[in-house]
Amino acid sequence: MRTSSRAFTLVELLVVIAIIGILVALLLPAVQAAREAARRADCTSRIKQLGLAAHNFHDSHRRFPPGYLGPIPRTPVPPWDGQANGSLTFLLPYLELEAVHDKLDEDRATYSGISLFDIGAVGDNFWSRTDSWTAAQIKLKAFLCPSENEEKSANTIVAIQLYYDASAAEVVEAGGRYSGNTADVLGRTHYLGIAGGMGETGSVYWDRLKGVFSNRSKNRFADIRDGTSNVLLFGENVGGHSDSDPDLYHAFSWTGCGLAATSWGFGDGWWQWSSRHPGVCQFCLADGSVRPVSITIDQKVFEAASAIGDGEVASIE
Numbered sequence: 001m002r003t004s005s006r007a008f009t010l011v012e013l014l015v016v017i018a019i020i021g022i023l024v025a026l027l028l029p030a031v032q033a034a035r036e037a038a039r040r041a042d043c044t045s046r047i048k049q050l051g052l053a054a055h056n057f058h059d060s061h062r063r064f065p066p067g068y069l070g071p072i073p074r075t076p077v078p079p080w081d082g083q084a085n086g087s088l089t090f091l092l093p094y095l096e097l098e099a100v101h102d103k104l105d106e107d108r109a110t111y112s113g114i115s116l117f118d119i120g121a122v123g124d125n126f127w128s129r130t131d132s133w134t135a136a137q138i139k140l141k142a143f144l145c146p147s148e149n150e151e152k153s154a155n156t157i158v159a160i161q162l163y164y165d166a167s168a169a170e171v172v173e174a175g176g177r178y179s180g181n182t183a184d185v186l187g188r189t190h191y192l193g194i195a196g197g198m199g200e201t202g203s204v205y206w207d208r209l210k211g212v213f214s215n216r217s218k219n220r221f222a223d224i225r226d227g228t229s230n231v232l233l234f235g236e237n238v239g240g241h242s243d244s245d246p247d248l249y250h251a252f253s254w255t256g257c258g259l260a261a262t263s264w265g266f267g268d269g270w271w272q273w274s275s276r277h278p279g280v281c282q283f284c285l286a287d288g289s290v291r292p293v294s295i296t297i298d299q300k301v302f303e304a305a306s307a308i309g310d311g312e313v314a315s316i317e
Contacts, residue, residue, distance in 0.1 A: 053094035065090030067213030086258015159256030162199035189254035
């Protein structure tokens with residue numbers, strides 16, 4: 001008895017391969033969307049923890065942490081007078097990172113005894129102190145969005161300060177950078193405190209839009225007159241490109257970058273707010289809730305939502 005077997009023809013094999021390819025093409029976007037949804041949920045949790053840490057700091061000190069420790073009185077930079085560390089450094093003990101907090105200030109006796117966290121005294125910059133510079137290089141998961149590549153090559157901004165430039169009659173948001181890649185060893189943050197329109201700088205026009213965080217600020221819940229459920233506290237910002245060199249990407253140091261202004265809106269410049277979540281940036285409000293904010297939000301609404309007492313209750317729903 002003879003038996004015969006029938007093999008696949010070339011056409012049939014190509015049809016099967018095409019069907020598999022179509023199924024994979026349909027499946028991959030769904031898998032990627034599910035992964036992004038998981039990353040975004042993780043990001044929501046991390047920025048919410050910052051809000052809770054700020055609440056716990058307020059419970060302990062009867063105020064929110066300062067935006068950064070800059071010069072007294074406010075003056076243009078350079079020189080970069082003051083410790084220059086930002087709001088996130090004050091939250092470390094409330095994020096179970098007390099060892100990092102202590103390491104930052106371990107050698108203060110060497111630097112005139114002025115603590116890195118002394119809001120009332122002007123001390124040496126954190127990058128001038130041996131122990132704080134070393135501690136600032138630690139990579140902290142709590143300050144990183146899972147949707148952004150933390151190892152991405154970038155020129156790291158050491159500190160952010162806001163000041164009024166009388167000669168130009170304008171408020172400036174200054175990002176301190178070293179020449180070359182000296183600061184690239186620093187740990188990064190993708191979350192910054194809300195300074196309001198342009199912070200509190202002495203400019204009558206802009207100071208009406210001041211936010212929770214500014215130079216050596218001591219704002220309390222009572223100062224948030226527009227309501228804690230209407231005012232932004234922390235926001236997502238993964239960095240951006242330079243104005244002078246579009247190919248140069250800047251990231252933020254968690255030690256010195258504690259705040260940013262909202263007047264620049266959303267975009268790809270380092271001075272603008274940004275995220276890797278499609279179409280939105282995530283923000284924690286002063287009441288501790290977290291909401292996604294569309295990057296197409298009206299700029300006036302965004303500024304009003306960042307101000308603690310401008311009298312305009314803005315909805316960011």
